[in-house]
Every structure is written in structure tokens, then in C-alpha cells.
Amino acid sequence: MGILEVKNVSKNFGGLKALSDVNLSVRENTVHAIIGPNGAGKSTLLNCLVGKLIPDTGSVMFDGQSVLGRHPYEINQMGISRVFQTPEIFGDLTVLENMMIPILAKRDGTFELNALTSIGSQKDVIERAEHMLEEMSMADKRHFHSGSLSRGDKRRLEIAMCLSQEPRLLLLDEPTAGMARADTNNTIDLLKQIKEERDITIAIIEHDMHVVFSLAERITVLAQGTPLVEDTPENIKGHPKVREAYLGESA
Amino acid sequence: FTNDPGSASTVKFGFNVPQTGPYADEGMDELRAQELAVEHINGMGDGGMLNTFSSKALDGTGLLGKKVEFVTGDTQTKSDAARASAKSMIEKDGVIMINGGSSSGVAIAVQGLCQDAGIIFMAGLTHSNDTTGKDKKRNGFRHFFNAYMSGAALAPVLAKQYGKDRRAYHLTADYTWGWTQEESIAAATEALGWETVQKERTPFGVGDYSSYITPVLNSGADVLILNHYGRDMINSINQAVQFGLRDKMVNGKQFEIVVPLYSELMAEGAGEAIKGVYGSMNWNWQLTDEGTKAFVKSFGEKYGRPPSNSAQTCYVQTVLYADAVARAGSFNPCAVVEALEGFEFDGLGNGPTLYRADDHQCFKDVLVMKGKENPTNQFDILEIVDITPRAQVEYAPDHPMFAGGDLGECNPGA
Amino acid sequence: MFGLDKKDTTLLIVVTALVVLAPFILNPFPADSALAQFNAGYPDLMQRFVIFGIFAIGFNLLFGLTGYLSFGHAAFLGVGSYAAVWMFKLLSYNVVPAIVLAVIVAGLFSVLIGYVSLRRSGIYFSILTLAFAQMSYNLAYSVLTPITNGETGLQVYSNDPQILKGDGPDVTHLFGLEMGSAYTLDIGPWSFVFSAGYYFCAIFMLVAFYLAIRIFRSPFGLMLRAVKSNQQRMAYTGLNTRPYTLAAFVISGMYAGLAGGLMAAMDPLAGAERMQWTASGEVVLMTILGGAGTLIGPVLGAGFIKYFENIFSKINDSVLHQWFSFMPDGMEDFMVFIVHPFIGKGWHLTLGILFMLVVIFLPGGLVEGGQRIAAWLRGRGKKPAGGSGDPEHHPKPAPHVAE
Amino acid sequence: MDAILLQILNGLDKGSAYAMIALGLTLIFGTLGVVNFAHGALFMIGAFCAVTLNRILNLSYTVVDETQKDFLGNPLKVDVPYVKGIFGDAFGNAIIDWSVPLAILFSIPIMLAVGYAMERGLIKHFYKRPHADQILVTFGLAIVMQEIVKYFFGANPIPTPAPDALKGSIDFGVLVGLDVNAVVYPAWRFVYFCFAALVIGGVFAFLQFTTFGMVVRAGMADRETVGLLGINIDRRFTIMFGIAAAVAGLAGVMYAPINSPNYHMGMDFLVLSFVVVVVGGMGSLPGAVAAGFLLGILESFASMNEVKALLPGIDQIIIYLVAIIILLTRPRGLMGRKGVMED
Amino acid sequence: MNVKPDFSKNANMAETAPAYLSVWDMHAYYGESYIVQGVNFNVHEGEILALLGRNGAGKTSTLRSIARIGSPLVTHGEIWLDHQPLHRMTSYEAAQAGLGLVPEDRRIIPGLTVEENIQLAQIAPPIGWELDRIYELFPRLGERRKQEGVTLSGGEQQMLAIARALARDIKVLLLDEPYEGLAPVIVDEIEKTLIHIKEQGMTTIIVEQNAVRALELADRAVILDTGSVAFDGSAAEVLGNAELRAEYLAI
Numbered sequence A: 001m002g003i004l005e006v007k008n009v010s011k012n013f014g015g016l017k018a019l020s021d022v023n024l025s026v027r028e029n030t031v032h033a034i035i036g037p038n039g040a041g042k043s044t045l046l047n048c049l050v051g052k053l054i055p056d057t058g059s060v061m062f063d064g065q066s067v068l069g070r071h072p073y074e075i076n077q078m079g080i081s082r083v084f085q086t087p088e089i090f091g092d093l094t095v096l097e098n099m100m101i102p103i104l105a106k107r108d109g110t111f112e113l114n115a116l117t118s119i120g121s122q123k124d125v126i127e128r129a130e131h132m133l134e135e136m137s138m139a140d141k142r143h144f145h146s147g148s149l150s151r152g153d154k155r156r157l158e159i160a161m162c163l164s165q166e167p168r169l170l171l172l173d174e175p176t177a178g179m180a181r182a183d184t185n186n187t188i189d190l191l192k193q194i195k196e197e198r199d200i201t202i203a204i205i206e207h208d209m210h211v212v213f214s215l216a217e218r219i220t221v222l223a224q225g226t227p228l229v230e231d232t233p234e235n236i237k238g239h240p241k242v243r244e245a246y247l248g249e250s251a
Numbered sequence B: 001f002t003n004d005p006g007s008a009s010t011v012k013f014g015f016n017v018p019q020t021g022p023y024a025d026e027g028m029d030e031l032r033a034q035e036l037a038v039e040h041i042n043g044m045g046d047g048g049m050l051n052t053f054s055s056k057a058l059d060g061t062g063l064l065g066k067k068v069e070f071v072t073g074d075t076q077t078k079s080d081a082a083r084a085s086a087k088s089m090i091e092k093d094g095v096i097m098i099n100g101g102s103s104s105g106v107a108i109a110v111q112g113l114c115q116d117a118g119i120i121f122m123a124g125l126t127h128s129n130d131t132t133g134k135d136k137k138r139n140g141f142r143h144f145f146n147a148y149m150s151g152a153a154l155a156p157v158l159a160k161q162y163g164k165d166r167r168a169y170h171l172t173a174d175y176t177w178g179w180t181q182e183e184s185i186a187a188a189t190e191a192l193g194w195e196t197v198q199k200e201r202t203p204f205g206v207g208d209y210s211s212y213i214t215p216v217l218n219s220g221a222d223v224l225i226l227n228h229y230g231r232d233m234i235n236s237i238n239q240a241v242q243f244g245l246r247d248k249m250v251n252g253k254q255f256e257i258v259v260p261l262y263s264e265l266m267a268e269g270a271g272e273a274i275k276g277v278y279g280s281m282n283w284n285w286q287l288t289d290e291g292t293k294a295f296v297k298s299f300g301e302k303y304g305r306p307p308s309n310s311a312q313t314c315y316v317q318t319v320l321y322a323d324a325v326a327r328a329g330s331f332n333p334c335a336v337v338e339a340l341e342g343f344e345f346d347g348l349g350n351g352p353t354l355y356r357a358d359d360h361q362c363f364k365d366v367l368v369m370k371g372k373e374n375p376t377n378q379f380d381i382l383e384i385v386d387i388t389p390r391a392q393v394e395y396a397p398d399h400p401m402f403a404g405g406d407l408g409e410c411n412p413g414a
Numbered sequence C: 001m002f003g004l005d006k007k008d009t010t011l012l013i014v015v016t017a018l019v020v021l022a023p024f025i026l027n028p029f030p031a032d033s034a035l036a037q038f039n040a041g042y043p044d045l046m047q048r049f050v051i052f053g054i055f056a057i058g059f060n061l062l063f064g065l066t067g068y069l070s071f072g073h074a075a076f077l078g079v080g081s082y083a084a085v086w087m088f089k090l091l092s093y094n095v096v097p098a099i100v101l102a103v104i105v106a107g108l109f110s111v112l113i114g115y116v117s118l119r120r121s122g123i124y125f126s127i128l129t130l131a132f133a134q135m136s137y138n139l140a141y142s143v144l145t146p147i148t149n150g151e152t153g154l155q156v157y158s159n160d161p162q163i164l165k166g167d168g169p170d171v172t173h174l175f176g177l178e179m180g181s182a183y184t185l186d187i188g189p190w191s192f193v194f195s196a197g198y199y200f201c202a203i204f205m206l207v208a209f210y211l212a213i214r215i216f217r218s219p220f221g222l223m224l225r226a227v228k229s230n231q232q233r234m235a236y237t238g239l240n241t242r243p244y245t246l247a248a249f250v251i252s253g254m255y256a257g258l259a260g261g262l263m264a265a266m267d268p269l270a271g272a273e274r275m276q277w278t279a280s281g282e283v284v285l286m287t288i289l290g291g292a293g294t295l296i297g298p299v300l301g302a303g304f305i306k307y308f309e310n311i312f313s314k315i316n317d318s319v320l321h322q323w324f325s326f327m328p329d330g331m332e333d334f335m336v337f338i339v340h341p342f343i344g345k346g347w348h349l350t351l352g353i354l355f356m357l358v359v360i361f362l363p364g365g366l367v368e369g370g371q372r373i374a375a376w377l378r379g380r381g382k383k384p385a386g387g388s389g390d391p392e393h394h395p396k397p398a399p400h401v402a403e
Numbered sequence D: 001m002d003a004i005l006l007q008i009l010n011g012l013d014k015g016s017a018y019a020m021i022a023l024g025l026t027l028i029f030g031t032l033g034v035v036n037f038a039h040g041a042l043f044m045i046g047a048f049c050a051v052t053l054n055r056i057l058n059l060s061y062t063v064v065d066e067t068q069k070d071f072l073g074n075p076l077k078v079d080v081p082y083v084k085g086i087f088g089d090a091f092g093n094a095i096i097d098w099s100v101p102l103a104i105l106f107s108i109p110i111m112l113a114v115g116y117a118m119e120r121g122l123i124k125h126f127y128k129r130p131h132a133d134q135i136l137v138t139f140g141l142a143i144v145m146q147e148i149v150k151y152f153f154g155a156n157p158i159p160t161p162a163p164d165a166l167k168g169s170i171d172f173g174v175l176v177g178l179d180v181n182a183v184v185y186p187a188w189r190f191v192y193f194c195f196a197a198l199v200i201g202g203v204f205a206f207l208q209f210t211t212f213g214m215v216v217r218a219g220m221a222d223r224e225t226v227g228l229l230g231i232n233i234d235r236r237f238t239i240m241f242g243i244a245a246a247v248a249g250l251a252g253v254m255y256a257p258i259n260s261p262n263y264h265m266g267m268d269f270l271v272l273s274f275v276v277v278v279v280g281g282m283g284s285l286p287g288a289v290a291a292g293f294l295l296g297i298l299e300s301f302a303s304m305n306e307v308k309a310l311l312p313g314i315d316q317i318i319i320y321l322v323a324i325i326i327l328l329t330r331p332r333g334l335m336g337r338k339g340v341m342e343d
Numbered sequence E: 001m002n003v004k005p006d007f008s009k010n011a012n013m014a015e016t017a018p019a020y021l022s023v024w025d026m027h028a029y030y031g032e033s034y035i036v037q038g039v040n041f042n043v044h045e046g047e048i049l050a051l052l053g054r055n056g057a058g059k060t061s062t063l064r065s066i067a068r069i070g071s072p073l074v075t076h077g078e079i080w081l082d083h084q085p086l087h088r089m090t091s092y093e094a095a096q097a098g099l100g101l102v103p104e105d106r107r108i109i110p111g112l113t114v115e116e117n118i119q120l121a122q123i124a125p126p127i128g129w130e131l132d133r134i135y136e137l138f139p140r141l142g143e144r145r146k147q148e149g150v151t152l153s154g155g156e157q158q159m160l161a162i163a164r165a166l167a168r169d170i171k172v173l174l175l176d177e178p179y180e181g182l183a184p185v186i187v188d189e190i191e192k193t194l195i196h197i198k199e200q201g202m203t204t205i206i207v208e209q210n211a212v213r214a215l216e217l218a219d220r221a222v223i224l225d226t227g228s229v230a231f232d233g234s235a236a237e238v239l240g241n242a243e244l245r246a247e248y249l250a251i
């Protein structure tokens, strides 16, 4: 039994079958990559996991509990965090404030009316936020207005925000897209480190094969809304169908 | 007492009128008249109605040796704003009296305030029975006539013109003035044999009355009574005419429209729609008594137009207040109240007039007016049909339409 | 101090000083000078300043922090006023129960409206709140007349029960301290009025302001700003935005209710027009004019608008003639003619023009004006420090050369 | 039956006014994304175009008539309009009589100019500013426009009659076989409805059958990218604004005989037109028009005595009640576009 | 390098390879932040230039400055495209003068269908490829032509953004991270397309994090570091210079 069990999930948009009968099982404490051509339905699948979309059929179980029909915030509180394909951060707030919000959410839950304590007094939260920024080597930008970060930085911030929640399942939708090579490598290292240190499962969508093959322990290839194969990285690399439909000659 | 001018060389009046909002034009005319009155009290200009006024206590040297000054404020035709403006006049400018207030809601609100603050309130354009009925106050006085008087004056003329067998439909502005006017007119006409088919309330300032007018068409009524004023009345009568009401024959009779409370400015705004429509007024510049002539001349020369009945009311109230102070020899509100209560006078355009002590309501003749069929100029829009003698519009102080209130004690304030 | 950092403490102290000394500050001109017209230090207007200040501070807690623009906030103020006047009618003229009930009723009413309206965002939310408030207004004006006394406004009549009145005063009071009582201090030609009612309201205003600072600086405040910034991210971070927005809405509704209750406590009459959209619009304008999302801005905006409404509307031609009387006659008339359209009945025109000037030249509202003046003053004292952040990549801009 | 027919007719003309005002507003608000509190003022200015033309046509020279006296007893001065002098009595009178329809032509250039000046001079700088700033500046502008009109025309409504030929009423009852006089409807209101249909149709044709509408919508969603595609979006925004101002103005011109224009009439319509636009759905022209007619007709029905007897006070709140119901059942109003003014 | 080039026609005639697009001493600000700090480079007609650098180096800002977007605000410098002074133009004028920018976050217009997004590019002159030709290159877009552009998958959106540029008859194509989020096969496709349009004489500037890929494609490379040019030379030179790569590109 995996920590995440997706069974027979289908999703249509009008006449378009974005997902049809997807089955996926992610084992606890592994890095599971989902790859596939553009428009294969990878992001759609992720959307079904976090409550952004409700699948037409099928079931999604996380740690033995169904996530379907729950609000996104409930799903997050169950321990699933997600990094989006285009960065979703609090653009009006500073980098440090961005960092504090997930930490507060983790500490206080979905709602807490702590209107009369001062943020400055939340030493533990600030410390932790600063620590995360260090780890992402963004500490020097902590007082920047996050909306004016370059895109690579926004993405790193978002990853840091998700990691700070110590989720049990981390969903990454192209986390290193647009990131400089050096930072991509740092991110790979960070993810590896986190996976080792903590009890965390990662599902990652990536088109950058360097990232995929450095991290993934299992890979699912999705094409036209259905899983084509699921296997180890080595086997996927050599899979002719995958090469043809997705990787091309250059990989 | 509040705002005692003491040994100061001047004394301040407060003129609180609508300078913005639907009655702004009336407010402007009131201001003009009040300014004129102050001028006359201070001995400038031609003296206007001071020359014809039966009391000669005012001699054109100001008031008790003090020069009269005034401040103005904007009521915005809202109770809250009017009270704010009045309060600032009292607290900041130190006025000894407040004159003005169009719309009965505002007048009642400000009257209550003046009572509490301990100054005199001379209510301006307020026609609701409540102002000197259930909301009357010892410190407040009203020179203007009221809804009951309109009914009493109008009904006989209507009966004469339109017969005793009529079915009336009321459209009524949904506030104190509308309610009391509806009640008064309905009672007066029913007493003469008319039947009231329906009474409909319309919100203040709706603009488009068509949806209230269409039901009239098939209601079997043959008279429409518009208990509206100002902009509302202009809109409702125009729309009633557009819907062909005045060309209609119902129950074998010509359909008619009545506007119980008229004003010149309103008539000007309504244009052709008011031709031949009956209504009542407190005063009109076409009267021929000496007071009126003096006032029209004085006002007309200064402002290039005849005064409206709003102007006359506010002028007269300013003069009456000043006269009462002069006669009492004191600015103390209680002395003024005493001087005004039961005061009888003449020469201010309305003929012999009584300030009744029981409710502070003035009693005088009431005019019944009709929209002129063939106006010759811009100001010649209404004609006087009947001057209803005072006796006919009088009522007992405890008349049920005025019951429930209590003048209370006079309050001189701190 | 009080759990505030240094900057906020300074702000609070400055505001407190201003509020306490308002009778002096607002009456800078000798009582009989020509400029006495511009004095605003009389009880009614001072009370309005602080009461509308409370209203605007509360509104800003919702709008400034969450970005939800309510166009129906006056409804809560109106409901608060009605509740307070009913307390006067039923119990006594003591203001305490009136104000307590005003806040509670406004709070409950805002739970109701907020719960429904917050199901939508953006302009749809604004129109929902507008619709609720207009409904309340129209009903208060018509079918609810038995409760509201319609257009005349709800008043206390001498035959009302007032079961706790005993032989207490016939005016609003705080355990015997009459709200209308005032002490006048004459110093030479100056005259300063200290009104019990004003200081009563001022205390509430300071508390309201202090609480607003605390909320702004709290984790809750941070969450509200996050709501404004990105609701999607919030939800995927495990936060339920709805209770946050609802809490902000209700707190801000209670502020409005408090303002309404205080209004009734100062002047025991509640008119329906307090709930009309124009009244809701006014608080929106106050907040934006002062600077939405800033702490002190709403208060400044409220003061600005109320000052114009109450001071400019009272300047008439005879006052103008007085001012310009030193000039030769022709000149005097000319000046009066020029200024005439902007004062008295033209005060709206002046206000309209000022609205436009402020938004055009001070995008951050009056607060930005203040900041610019402060920066200018400081700039004259010492040279500005280098730009913020990393000096390598963000040095001060070079003077514009081309274009 | 006849009562219902009458209310439908009645709702149609009210709906026409709402729809036309909302149409103009939705071009500025739903399409350009500017919360334009001055839109009511544009409507008002349109109405005053009619008043002004009427006044111009009535410009007169004075003849002293010794046989009559004025109110101060001096000989009466009688005004004779120049147009009568120039064109002779009959034709001159006809011109004056038809001043409102003539004002349509008069108002179009004026409204376009007002719209142009407003957009270039002010609104242009506010596209990127927060809605709150837009509210403040347009509200300020609205007040200024109102006060200027009030300064010149006074606060009281100014009667501006329809041409005599269109003043009467039409008996629709007879047309559908009901009794004479059962369903009488003012001719001018019917003209107004037809005129509205024409204007609405024209605007639709322009925006639907050309790419103009699409470009403006795109520019509204993302000016920067549209600029990168070589499109001068500013110019199109200006044109759009001009059209919106003209539509509002035309709605006002023709409304003048229905309700005598006064300086405040725009504010009276303002809130309602925002409600109509939002109920119709942000960014949707058909939505705004449909909501305009829907609310107009419902309002008309709600004020029937039978309905009021059942639900007292319903006539006062029907519009807001319906707005709430619609907005709660349909997240973006009747036909709103996603993402327009939702945050 | 800091000598102002002479743009008069005669002078160009004298040179062997006249600069087609020339950026001279360009400075630009986001508000107070000084971001583009004196950038100089030339691109010759028909050439592909790779513009490289780390996250936040100012690549995007440079492209936006050239495209005259207004943010960042160019305060100094000259930009010439084929003898036209771009620095005196607004963004739409620059676009009409032949500049085409594919922005980094794709900027698909919400509310418009795929086809409308392309049509939008064909309103102002000069008009380029026809719809059919575009759909031939990107059949995926043809299939989705009636779908709202923003609901496309990330990769599909990238295709649409490039399609929009091709729909205009441009002289210089500025590509900001065109490969981001694309499946390897599609990257191959697009690369082929770029080569194809280069063969037809298109001049291109490409910003790309996948530096190696970009360098293999490009003729020349410019490396930016904190807002100014750190290297300007041939692409091969960068590929061959390990030190350079390590310092500025971390590869």
C-alpha cells in the first residue's frame, strides 16, 4: 500500500479527456516522478490530488483517507503540500512574511484568531522562517517585496514555503523550470537532503531529465491522460516507447 | 441662557436651509429672503414689510442695540446633516435662533435639537401636521400652514369644481409630511362625499413614478392626488400626464389631478403639466395687500424675480422672531416664547394672523391656487383661485390629527 | 510599550496627544477674528471627527487588510444607532447599555451579511454588501417604520418607558456625567471648549486605534494581508480564508456599530439616511482619501471630509465680504465672485476637486502627503542614506540622462 | 391581463434606461476595468445636452409689450426666439418643438469630446491604479461635473418636453384587442424603448462583428502583451471610452422628456447601474442588457398593488433582492467572464 | 566597447557585417532599483544570440527594455533595429518596427481562445504567418483552437506564445526561456523550428537557462552578470571555456 493511492481517476473538460482511468500508487518515503508530453494531464492529476479539481470518477486516498470532496486547506492540513507550475506566492508581502505564513498555518491550523499578539513576538516562527531562507540561500532577500523577485527566486521561495510545512507528501510541479543550473543542482541536493532527514514522500513533475534522473526512485510516464508505464529510472530511460513519445533523441 | 449675547455688539442668527439636494432651489430662495430680512432689521434697504407690519417694535436699528449677523448652513435635506449643521451653529457660531429647514422630517429633527439646546427654532418650510402636532416643542414655532389647513381649504373648492361624487387615488411620499397630508386631504374630501379608492406610498426621491401611476389607470379612480413635493412632484405629475391621465374619461367624468401643496418653484419645474391643476399655498406674490406689495418690491428689486412662498415664510419668521425679542426686551428664549405665544399681527402678507399659544401654529388665510392655462411670462404660472378665510381652516388644539404631542417646558439652556 | 514596537508606540502617543489637545489644536484662531470661521474645535464637530475616525479605522481593517471593498458598511453604523436609541427609549439615557448593545447588534448583523456576502469576491462582494445595505435602508425607511420611525428618525419621546431612568438626567449621560456638558476656557481672545462627550468618544477612538495597530501587527493581520495577496496560495497552505475574512468583516462591522452607538450617545436620534449607500460611500472615500491600508490614514480622511462638510458649507457671501473688506470695493466684489462658487452651497465642488487632486498627486492618500513632507524635512536635515537592499545591484538611481 | 401588459411595457422602458446606462458602464467598467463613478454624470450631461439645445433654440431677443405688466408693474418684456425670427414662426416653432430629437445629433460630438477629454486627461493615468483610487477620482469628477451643471442650471428639474407629435399616448390595448383605454402607454416612452434597442444593437454590431471588442478585452486583461503584439491599445481604450460616454449621453438625451433633467439625476442612477452591470456579469455586454431589462421588468411588477399587498415593501427592495439571489446562485452574475474584477 | 556606434547608413556600409540590432549603453530601473546597468551588444542579421546569466542577472529586464515595455524604465541608452531608433518608440511602435518578444511567463491572454490569441497578433501590421501555417507547425494548437488559451497545459501555452510571435512578420525574435516547461521532444521540435526560421533569415535573441542547449544553437553569446555584460563573444568560445562557464553559468 502506498501513502498515496490513485484509483481509476478520470477527468474530462468538455469533450476533452484530460485523464482517463489513471491508477497510481506512491510508496511512502520515495521520490516518484511523473513525466510525459505536454498536455498529458500531469498537472491535472496533481490538481485532483490537492482539491483544486474533483475527478469525474475514481478515488484518491492519502494515508488511508479519501481526499476527494475535501477543501484544499483540509487536504494541506492532512499533510500534502504543493508547488505550482507558475509560482504562487504572496506577491504583496515580503519574502520573510511569505515564509512565516506556512509556518503559522502548520502551527495554528486552518484558522486562529490571534489578533492581539504581535508578529514580532512569534520568535519561533521567525527563526524557523529565517532558517528555511538560509537553506534556500535567500536569506539576503528576506526583506524584499516578493512580487519583484526574479522568477527563479520566486520559485525557490515557493519551494521553501512548502518544505517549511514538513508535509508528508510534497507535490512539485516543475520546480526547477526557469532555474539556473547552479540553483537547480542546489535544489536537487536540498530535496535529497530533506528526503533523507525527514519522513517525506515526494511526487515530482519535471521535464528536466537531469532532475528526474537525479532524484526519482520510481517514474510514471503519462501520455494522453493515461499512464503509459511505471518503472525505475533505468528502465524508463531505455523504454523505446517513452523515448519516442517523450524523450526524443537528445535525452 | 444658551448663547446669551450679553454685552456683545452683535447677535447671530442661524439660517439652516437645504443648499444641496432636492430642495436646494427652495433653500436658495429662503436664504435670499433671510438675508433681506436681516438687512431690513439692521436698517438697510427699503425696510420691506417692516413698514407694513402691525407691530412697530423694530425700528431698523438692529436688535436691542445689537447688529444682527447671520450664519448659514446646509441641511442637505437629511435629518442627520441638518442636525450636524444646526449643532455647529449653536456650538461654534453661538447663534441665538435657527430659522429654516425644508422638509418636515428635517424640521422636526432640528426642532427637537433646538429644544434640547435651549434656543428658538423658527421652522421654515414644513407642512406636516406633526411639526405642531405630535412633535411640537415649546421652543419651536411655525409660520407656515399645514396639511390639515390645505385639506380644509382645498376640499370645498375641489367639490365645487369636480363635484361631490369622486373617487380619489392617493400617491404619497413615504414620510411624516406625506402621511399627514394624505390623512388630512382624504378626511377633508371624504367629508364632502368623495371616496378614497387607494392610498399608495412611494419612497422619497424615486425619480420614475411610472410603475406607481400605471395601476391608477385601471383602478376606477377619477382623481389622482399627488402628495409629493419638489422634485418628486415634478416627476410624478409629468409622468401622470404622459400616461394620458388628464385626457382620460372615467366614470363619465374628466380625470383630474390634484397637488395639495404647491410652490412657485415647483410649478416652474413642472412646466405644462400643471395647467389647470389645483393646489394650496401659504402665500403668493400676486396678492394685493400692502405687505405683499412692499415685500415683492423689495425682493424683486434686489434679486430680479418675485419671491416664492418659501422666501416669504422665512422672511416673515426672521422678522417675527426679531420683533418678539424687541417686544420682550430680551434674547432669553423663554421671554421670546412668551412674546410669541398668542401674538396677533397683520401686515406681513398673510392678513391678520395669530400665533396660537397651544401649539405654536400660525393661523391665517390659505390660498387655493390653480396652474394658469395661458401664462404670459416665466413667473406667471399660478393663479389665485380662492383665499380661504382663516376661520375655515382653524381646528382645535386637541384635534385627533394633532394629538399625542406635548409642548413641554420652555428651555433656555445653560 | 503596550506590546507595540517603538514606531507604533510613537504613533500612538502622537495620536493620543493630538486627540487630547484637539480643543486647542482645532481652535487656532481667536474667536472674533475673521478666520474664526475655520475653527473646528467645537464639541459636535470634534465628536464627529473621532466617531467617523472609528468608523473609518474599522472599515480599513476590512478593506485595507483584506482588500474586500464593502459598499454597505453604513448599514452597521445605522443598526448600531438604532440599537442605542432603543436602549435610551427602553432603559434610560445612560450610554453604557446603549453602546454595548450597539456593538453587539452590529456584530450579529455583520455575521449575517458577511457570511452570505463573503461567498463572493471582488466587485461581486461589493455589490452584495451594497444590496444588503440598500435593502436595510429602504426597509428602515418604509415597512420597518414602527422600529425606525422612518425618515423623521428614531427619537426618544417623553412617554417612552425608560424603565431604569428614575430621576436620572433627561439627556444622554455616563452614570450622571452628561454628554452635553462642557467647560469653556477663555484665554485672551481665544476660547477653548472641553466637552465631556468629546472625551468620552475620544477614549473609544484611542482604544479602537490601539486595537487596530495590534491587529495590523498580529499574525491575524498578516493572514488578512495574505488573503488580499493570494487566496489560492493560502488555501494550498492549509488556511481556510473564509473565517479570516468573516472575522475581519465582523470586527469591522462592530467598529461601525460602535461608531453608530456613539453617534446616538452624542445626539439621541437615529436617521435612516445613515444607512444609505452615500453614507457607505463616504467611509470608502474617507479611507481611500486618507490612505487605505495605513494606520492613521482613515482617521485623517474622516477628519478631512467632515471638516469640509461642516466648515466650508457655512461660509457665505457676507463672510466673504468680511474677509475681503480690506480690499478696494471693486476688487472685493471680484474676489467674492471668484471664491463664491467654492464655498457655502459650493462646498461639494471644493470637495470634489480636492478628491481629484489628492488621488492624482498623492497616490497613497493624505498619509503619503505627510510622508513626503516628513521626508522633505528630513532631507533638509541630512543627506539621505543609500538605497535599500543590496548596494551592488540596487544602488541609488543615476540622474536621468537620456529621453 | 391588461394590468400585466401595462407592467411589461412599463418595465421595458425602465429596462431600456437601465440597459443603456449599464451598457455604457460595462464598456468602461466591465471592459476597461475602471470603476467609473462618473458614469451617472455622463448620463446627466447627456440630458443637459437636450436642455442646452433647447435653451439655445430658445435664445431670444426682447420685445417690450406695453399692453401687459410684469410682476413689479413695469411694462412686460416678451421674449421672441431668434429661430422664429430667422425661420419664420411655423418652422421656427417646429425646430424648437423637435429640440430633443435634434439634441441627439448635438450630443454625439459633445459626448465623444467629453469622453475623450476625460479619458486622455484623467482616466488614462488610472488604468493601473487600484480600483479604490479610481473610485475616488471618478467620484470627485462626478461631483465637479454635477456642481458645474448646478451652477449654470440650478438645482430644480428643468422641463424638457418631447415633440408635440410624440407627447400623447398610444393605446396598445386596442392593438391587441383589449378595451379602449385599457393599456395606454406614453408614446415617448415607446420611442425611448425603440431608440434604446437601436443604440444597443449598434454597439453590439460594432463590438461583435469587428475585432475591436476582442482587442479591447485583451488589452484590459494584459495591456503589456497586447502592446508587444504591435497594437496601440491606448487609442482603442480612448475610443471605447468615447463610445461609452456617447451611449450614456444618448440615454440621457432621450430620457429628458421622461424625467425633467436635474443635476443630481446621474447619482440617482449610478448605484442601480452598477448593480445592473454586476448582476449581468462583469465584462459581458449581453449580460448588462439582459440584467437591465430583467430588473426593469421585475421592478415594474413588484410595484403592482396586488404584489405589494402580498409582500409589503417588496417594491422597494426587489432589485437588491434579485441581485442577491442571482449573485448567490450564479457566481459571476448572469453572463460574467471569469477573472474580471474578481479580486 | 563603449564607443557609440555610428548608425548612419553610410557608416554601416563601410563595415563588413553591419549590426542589425544594436543596444548601446542601456540603463534601466524598476522604480528605485537599478537593474540594467549599462548593457552593450550587437546582433547581426540572421544571427542567433544566446543571452545567458544566473537568476536575477537581468536577462528578462534587458529583453523588456529592448521591447520598450516601460517597466523597467530605460533612462539612458540607445537601441537601434535596422536603422530604426527603438529607444524613441513605445512598445507597440517597436513591435510594428519588427520586434517580437515571447515573454517568459508566456502571457497568454485570459478570456481569449487559442485562435483569438493568435488573431490578436495579426491585427497590427506587419502580419506574418497565416493561421494554417502555424497550425501546421503546432498541430496541437490546431486541435485546441477553440479552447481558452489559459487552460492549455504549460507546454501548449509555450507553443502558443511562440506561435503568436510567428504570426507577425518580425525582424528580430526575442525569446525568454522558450524551452521552459516543455517536454524534451517538443524542445527538439522548437529548436528545429528556430533553425528553420533562422534559415529564412530571422534574427533571434534567446534567453535560456539550459545554457548548453542554447549555446549549441547560437552563433554568439552574451553573458550578463548583475545587470551588465560580463562576456560577449562566440558561442563556441563559451562552450570551450570551462572557467567562464563555471563562473557565470555554473556548468
Ligand SMILES: Nc1ncnc2c1ncn2[C@@H]1O[C@H](COP(=O)(O)OP(=O)(O)OP(=O)(O)O)[C@@H](O)[C@H]1O
Residues within 6 Å of the ligand: A013, A016, A018, A036, A037, A038, A039, A040, A041, A042, A043, A044, A045, A085, E144, E147, E151, E152, E153, E154, E155, E156, E181
Ligand atoms: N480548465 C481546463 N479546461 C479545458 N481544458 C483543460 C483545462 N485544464 C487543462 N486542460 C487540458 O487538459 C490537458 C492536460 O493539461 P495538463 O495541464 O494537465 O497538462 P500537463 O501534463 O501538466 O502538461 P505540461 O507538461 O505542458 O504542463 C491539456 O490538453 C489542457 O489543454
Ligand SMILES: Nc1ncnc2c1ncn2[C@@H]1O[C@H](COP(=O)(O)OP(=O)(O)OP(=O)(O)O)[C@@H](O)[C@H]1O
Residues within 6 Å of the ligand: A147, A148, A149, A150, A151, A152, A153, A178, A180, C393, E030, E033, E035, E053, E054, E055, E056, E057, E058, E059, E060, E061, E062, E104
Ligand atoms: N518588477 C520588478 N520590480 C523590482 N525589481 C524587479 C522587478 N522585476 C525584476 N526585478 C529585479 O531585477 C533583477 C533582474 O531580474 P530579471 O527578471 O531581469 O532577471 P533574469 O535574469 O531574467 O532572471 P531569471 O533567470 O530568474 O528569470 C532581479 O534582482 C529582480 O529581483
Ligand SMILES: CC(C)C[C@H](N)C(=O)O
Residues within 6 Å of the ligand: B102, B103, B104, B105, B125, B126, B127, B128, B177, B229
Ligand atoms: C418643503 C415643504 C413645504 C414640504 C415638505 N415636503 C415637507 O416635508 O413639509
Ligand SMILES: [Mg+2]
Residues within 6 Å of the ligand: A042, A043, A044, A085, A173, E153, E154, E155
Ligand atoms: Mg503542467
Ligand SMILES: [Mg+2]
Residues within 6 Å of the ligand: A150, A151, E059, E060, E061, E104, E176
Ligand atoms: Mg527572466
